Amino acid sequence: MSYMKKYMQPKRQNSPRPFGGFFNEIWKNRLLYAMALPGLAFFFLFNYLPMAGIVVAFKNYRFSDGILGSAWKDPWYQNFEFFFKSGAYIPLTRNTLLLNTAFIVFGTIFSVTLAIMINELVFNRTKKALQAGILMPYFISWVVVGVFSYALFNFDYGSINVLLQSMGFQPVNWYNDASLWPPILTIIHIWKNTGYTSIIYIAVLAGIDPSYYEAARIDGASKLQQIRYINLPQLLPTVTMMTLLSVGKIMNADFGMFYSIVGQNPMLYPTADVIDTYVYRTLRTLGDVGMSSAIGFYQSCVAFILVLASNWFARKYQPDGSLF
Numbered sequence: 001m002s003y004m005k006k007y008m009q010p011k012r013q014n015s016p017r018p019f020g021g022f023f024n025e026i027w028k029n030r031l032l033y034a035m036a037l038p039g040l041a042f043f044f045l046f047n048y049l050p051m052a053g054i055v056v057a058f059k060n061y062r063f064s065d066g067i068l069g070s071a072w073k074d075p076w077y078q079n080f081e082f083f084f085k086s087g088a089y090i091p092l093t094r095n096t097l098l099l100n101t102a103f104i105v106f107g108t109i110f111s112v113t114l115a116i117m118i119n120e121l122v123f124n125r126t127k128k129a130l131q132a133g134i135l136m137p138y139f140i141s142w143v144v145v146g147v148f149s150y151a152l153f154n155f156d157y158g159s160i161n162v163l164l165q166s167m168g169f170q171p172v173n174w175y176n177d178a179s180l181w182p183p184i185l186t187i188i189h190i191w192k193n194t195g196y197t198s199i200i201y202i203a204v205l206a207g208i209d210p211s212y213y214e215a216a217r218i219d220g221a222s223k224l225q226q227i228r229y230i231n232l233p234q235l236l237p238t239v240t241m242m243t244l245l246s247v248g249k250i251m252n253a254d255f256g257m258f259y260s261i262v263g264q265n266p267m268l269y270p271t272a273d274v275i276d277t278y279v280y281r282t283l284r285t286l287g288d289v290g291m292s293s294a295i296g297f298y299q300s301c302v303a304f305i306l307v308l309a310s311n312w313f314a315r316k317y318q319p320d321g322s323l324f
Contacts, residue, residue: 134195146260
């Protein structure tokens, strides 16, 4: 009887931990959180901790006094006046938004198209060789790309002008015509980054259930119809998420790209000058860290608003692809 009492009594449930469900969840998945610690530490040190330096935009910063010892500007918005009163913020914001929008839109189209083309290849060796080939431009430095572009577009001995002259056309002074450079920069950006971004879409296509294609073939669907009704819908959530991540950096132009290709050519500034290169020139010319920080703060505010608006739009029409 004592045996029955001992082993047939209902087991008592463990009492909840005093710290609540949130900490219990962390303790239960402590190994997973431990694996995430290096990434969290990286973002904290290089993304969140530097945000404290925003106060420089509102201070009369001096290197000898440091961030905390420097006096506050009076009025507080004085560092912003130089940028907004000069009128430079209008063309700079326009160029940055339009060029980055072109990079995102055309880059996504080419990346998805390239991923679908590679996915349709039959031979695995051909797929691997093609993936390795399209990935190589991503690892080339922007400085090297700038040298290549100068060799192509130089007026006197550039390859393109030499080809035009051999065909009986007049050479084009590429570095004096600002209207030509938005499409040129877009083409260069696509050439360098499409192979890298297409890898994500190739992985998504490789994970599609083969039964979808079998059912489509039984119903008589052609290759184009399979791409339209199977591949593209499966890619849409990933495309939406990647686009939202790109929108988060839409106000941060690739400084290495613009400075290596456009450089300090004032003839191209009307269409190819962006906020990052303007901040660099301002800091180097005036040496005022507060003014440069104020422009960077303006960049971050506009990008934050665009991310919230884009995510709201994505959550409304494509919930699976929204970030939050």
